[in-house]
Amino acid sequence: MLSIEREVCGCDFGGNSWTSQQQADDQIRILGLKSGVKLIDLGAGSGWPGIYMARQTGCDVTLVDMPEIALKIAEQRSQEEGVADRVSTCIADAANLPHENASFDAISHSDLLCCLVRKRGVLEQCRRVIRPDGIMAFTVISIAPGLSQSEHARALANAPEFADMESDYLALLKASHWQVTEQV
Numbered sequence: 168m169l170s171i172e173r174e175v176c177g178c179d180f181g182g183n184s185w186t187s188q189q190q191a192d193d194q195i196r197i198l199g200l201k202s203g204v205k206l207i208d209l210g211a212g213s214g215w216p217g218i219y220m221a222r223q224t225g226c227d228v229t230l231v232d233m234p235e236i237a238l239k240i241a242e243q244r245s246q247e248e249g250v251a252d253r254v255s256t257c258i259a260d261a262a263n264l265p266h267e268n269a270s271f272d273a274i275s276h277s278d279l280l281c282c283l284v285r286k287r288g289v290l291e292q293c294r295r296v297i298r299p300d301g302i303m304a305f306t307v308i309s310i311a312p313g314l315s316q317s318e319h320a321r322a323l324a325n326a327p328e329f330a331d332m333e334s335d336y337l338a339l340l341k342a343s344h345w346q347v348t349e350q351v
């Protein structure tokens with residue numbers, strides 16, 4: 168599995184998002200990550216791409232997810248990568264974060280929103296915990312617009328459980344008071 172991940176995504180953190188190394192590098196650039204920047208990576212799983220971002224840039228990262236087992240793997244990996252002093256983990260629901268208001272400079276998440284129902288709740292929490300001039304970058308697996316009915320059904324059958332949604336991400340971001348600067 169790891170060798171497939173290396174070949175397809177360019178990483179080997181046991182990730183289960185489709186975020187490639189190229190996309191993680193793009194997010195590093197967009198977020199302006201560097202030493203001293205406080206990043207929170209939501210739905211962090213076993214540490215992809217949060218630990219990679221900490222390793223590449225010197226930033227501090229808080230990894231948030233719900234299964235403790237994934238975060239234990241992430242803690243082990245952060246030691247192996249020599250960044251354990253800048254990586255902390257937190258078991259929490261991304262729609263109900265325990266962190267104080269305006270406590271992070273940057274937020275990332277990789278295919279988190281397509282794996283849960285409360286997308287707007289998560290985006291509102293992100294808005295609450297980020298500093299007013301902070302930046303968020305994320306990936307989602309979403310159903311392409313303009314598909315025929317049968318194509319849409321096929322896409323849905325192969326997508327993560329909550330990939331389908333009534334309104335689009337731009338509308339959700341606007342409703343949760345985010346200003347969108349770049350969409351790929």
Ligand SMILES: C[S@@+](CC[C@H](N)C(=O)[O-])C[C@H]1O[C@@H](n2cnc3c(N)ncnc32)[C@H](O)[C@@H]1O
Pocket residue numbers: 181182183184185186209210211212213214215216231232233234237259260261262277278279282283
């Ligand atoms: C597609 S996986 C991505 C994991 C990792 N970031 C990666 O790239 O491999 C989505 C992650 O979101 C987590 N997740 C789902 N709902 C969540 C919630 N409400 N709060 C926090 N994490 C959640 C899952 O446990 C899972 O680890």
